[in-house]
Amino acid sequence: MSIGEQIRRARTERGLSQTELANTASVSRATVARVESGRPISITTLTRLTAALEIRIELRAD
Structure with missing residues (x-):
């Protein structure tokens, strides 16, 4: 699943x-x-969004 998804x-x-x-x-x-x-x-935007949603994002190299 992508970051956006x-x-x-x-x-x-x-x-x-x-x-x-x-x-x-x-x-x-x-x-x-x-x-x-x-x-x-x-990274700044990703940090702001994940903090607001209180989630961690799984990053994978496919």
């Missing part, structure tokens, strides 16, 4: 909209949408 799954399981997650993580809604669509993500 993991973020989307965690967000929807918590009943959050992209806007709500963005506000909590101090990023833009467009950033959340880009991440969820599989675009590259900075």
